[in-house]
Amino acid sequence: MTPEDRERLARSRFQTLQLLRFTGIIVMIIGMWIWAGDILRPGGWPMLGIPIFAIGLFETLVLPTILARRWKSPPAE
Template structure:
């Protein structure tokens, strides 16, 4: 964890970081579903809309899969 912090603060920081990582994953999955709905459904126009749905899906994919790994790497302790 972070050196110099008391154990109670380290635990609080770990809980906050855990919540942030899970929030990023869940909101990314929601964006992916929304992007698929735009892409394949009739939400924006009949037959789907690739120009809107694909970028929304890609942003959600990045947020669900890549962003948590980036954050975890930033927060990890050096070895």
Template sequence: MMEDAERVARTRFFTIGAVRLMGAITLALGAAISLERFAGIPPYLGYALLAIGAFEMVVLPQFLVSRWKSPPKP
């Protein structure tokens, strides 16, 4: 039983970390595109990626934590 709980906790921990990492990568890509480091890609696409990356880094992990939070024990 405890091994299952530990496995679930470990999986959730790494999932939240992966979501944050993908958000950071999306943010970096959005910054590079908005600064016109890639020829032929319009800067507004970079701004959209910046917003998506910020959402992935800040809001989405908090949502996952609140959704996966254990109910209080009576």
């Protein structure tokens, strides 16, 4: 693999991780809005908002870590 290929791969992986974090934050905001806001029904809807918030939290904090660990290059011998 050439240095240009490695750089392109690293850049695309970095962008993927950032996109996951950004969309996770958006999902968390939507979950909070459903949970505590009057968007779907007056007084909020915690039974729907809390799981959506949890999915966004997982996508923001856990999933990028899992992918980064999987993508980490093997130790040089």
